[in-house]
Amino acid sequence: MMDLSRFRLHCCWQLKQLLCGYEHIVKQRLHHSPDLVSFVLELKTVLEVALKCRPECRSIPPPQYYSQLIIEMEDLGWDKLVSIDTEFRTLRLRAEDSSGRQHVVTVKLKPKHPVEAPWCSADLPVPLAMTWTPQSSLGHVHTQFLLLLESLAEFWAVLDEIDEKTWVLEPEKPSRADTMRRIAIANNVSIKVEVDTRHPKMLPECCLLGAEHVVTPLRNKLNANMHLWNPDCSILQNLRDVLEIEFPSPATHEKSSFSAECGICYAYRLESAIPDQVCNDPRCGQPFHQACLYEWLRGLPSSRQSFNIVFGECPYCSKPITVKMSTQKP
Ligand SMILES: [Zn+2]
Numbered sequence: 001m002m003d004l005s006r007f008r009l010h011c012c013w014q015l016k017q018l019l020c021g022y023e024h025i026v027k028q029r030l031h032h033s034p035d036l037v038s039f040v041l042e043l044k045t046v047l048e049v050a051l052k053c054r055p056e057c058r059s060i061p062p063p064q065y066y067s068q069l070i071i072e073m074e075d076l077g078w079d080k081l082v083s084i085d086t087e088f089r090t091l092r093l094r095a096e097d098s099s100g101r102q103h104v105v106t107v108k109l110k111p112k113h114p115v116e117a118p119w120c121s122a123d124l125p126v127p128l129a130m131t132w133t134p135q136s137s138l139g140h141v142h143t144q145f146l147l148l149l150e151s152l153a154e155f156w157a158v159l160d161e162i163d164e165k166t167w168v169l170e171p172e173k174p175s176r177a178d179t180m181r182r183i184a185i186a187n188n189v190s191i192k193v194e195v196d197t198r199h200p201k202m203l204p205e206c207c208l209l210g211a212e213h214v215v216t217p218l219r220n221k222l223n224a225n226m227h228l229w230n231p232d233c234s235i236l237q238n239l240r241d242v243l244e245i246e247f248p249s250p251a252t253h254e255k256s257s258f259s260a261e262c263g264i265c266y267a268y269r270l271e272s273a274i275p276d277q278v279c280n281d282p283r284c285g286q287p288f289h290q291a292c293l294y295e296w297l298r299g300l301p302s303s304r305q306s307f308n309i310v311f312g313e314c315p316y317c318s319k320p321i322t323v324k325m326s327t328q329k330p
Pocket residue numbers: 262263264265266267270288289292
């Protein structure tokens with residue numbers, strides 16, 4: 001009897017893909033086979049089972065599927081096709097909205113297409129719900145997608161203006177699905193707005209971030225001038241009027257003037273977080289990541305914790321500083 005327990009199985013990627021999920025069985029058979037020949041026979045059995053259970057093998061579409069697909073694509077226009085996978089099951093279709101923005105919808109066809117509705121997804125801030133009947137086609141998907149894009153045109157126009165004319169600190173690279181923008185106002189001062197997809201020009205949810213002595217006057221302005229909000233104007237224009245400020249823009253400022261590093265880890269981005277805690281002392285104003293400051297204060301004997309808030313001293317100027325427990329992933 002040969003000891004195969006220390007043997008390892010190396011194989012090509014195709015075989016590896018087939019054996020995916022069966023690794024523990026293969027290992028077990030390798031340990032218990034008396035010799036190589038019996039292991040290979042065992043492996044053959046495992047592969048037969050694995051092949052039978054592969055979902056793709058059970059559901060290879062009939063030939064009509066492919067002829068139907070070609071008819072539908074010819075109807076829609078091949079210029080709309082961005083890509084298709086090797087199994088002719090997943091298509092990416094392009095669509096341009098009336099403002100010239102380019103979009104892509106991913107369509108996964110079922111083997112029983114068009115009897116079964118395809119699965120569709122796209123970079124959108126709202127769910128992509130499609131109506132489908134057995135008579136529907138890719139053309140229907142495309143038309144419905146275009147209609148949905150038009151219903152979001154005003155929302156994207158509002159966000160495009162913000163992205164173009166201000167320094168957006170978060171998200172780093174906004175996608176079409178992102179409804180939030182954190183806009184720089186000054187060094188270590190920013191405003192976070194959450195834009196409503198259906199009412200993109202209404203007063204959005206706003207949150208001012210920065211040292212108290214800078215944020216408080218802005219918050220007071222926001223509250224005092226809220227009634228001036230004009231839903232016929234864009235969010236950016238309204239924010240300018242209500243806060244009585246000019247936002248620094250790529251035309252007037254370098255982005256580096258707003259991306260001050262954290263005073264604890266000396267980095268700007270920690271995972272995806274940017275420093276959003278600031279020392280309230282006007283002469284200090286040092287920014288920190290929430291997670292960094294929390295960990296730092298918690299480690300000091302002079303700090304005090306009450307519920308999820310830690311009270312301690314600023315690592316830079318020793319003035320009192322507080323931080324909430326980090327809710328984001330560390
Ligand atoms: Zn940090």
